[in-house]
Amino acid sequence: MAKKPNKQQPTAKVAPKPVVPNKVVEKEAATSPKMEFSITARLCFILAIISIVVYANSWRNDFVLDDNMVFAKNTIVTQGFKGIPELLQTPRLKGFGYLKNENYRPLSLVMFAIEDQIFGDKPAAGHFFNTIFFAGCVILLFLFLDKLFDRK
Numbered sequence: 001m002a003k004k005p006n007k008q009q010p011t012a013k014v015a016p017k018p019v020v021p022n023k024v025v026e027k028e029a030a031t032s033p034k035m036e037f038s039i040t041a042r043l044c045f046i047l048a049i050i051s052i053v054v055y056a057n058s059w060r061n062d063f064v065l066d067d068n069m070v071f072a073k074n075t076i077v078t079q080g081f082k083g084i085p086e087l088l089q090t091p092r093l094k095g096f097g098y099l100k101n102e103n104y105r106p107l108s109l110v111m112f113a114i115e116d117q118i119f120g121d122k123p124a125a126g127h128f129f130n131t132i133f134f135a136g137c138v139i140l141l142f143l144f145l146d147k148l149f150d151r152k
Contacts, residue, residue: 040146044139051135058127069096071112072121080117084110 037045063072076083076095083095087109091102111133112126119125 040143040151044142047138047142048135051138052131055127055131055134058131059124061123061127063123067123067126069093070109071116071126072123074109074112077109077113078116078121080113083113087113 071077074095076086088106092105092109093102115126115129
């Protein structure tokens, strides 16, 4: 007699358990997104800190060199906001005196006029903002060179 093939009993298929989302994890992800900084952002931050640290010692100093000519004793700069239109049309030292072959640098004088209007005749504020602007220029130069050399 031939053996009958062994028929296996069909097993009942069990439906997979539904995945219940972990509400705590989802809530955390929704409220606190991960902040990841690229290497470029980290380098910009480091360059800014170095730039500020290098020039921070100037914040407690008084006016020096040409600061009196372009800031403290310049009659147009000391007008504050009212002097800005004239600063945009005249040579650099017109409010202090006249020099032959005078050059035209209105943006720094406009910045000084704004500082004078807001902070008055305080050198610490000017030195602080110059330090911040310098750090910004360092970062912009780095980003330009980074892009120019394809991040190498």
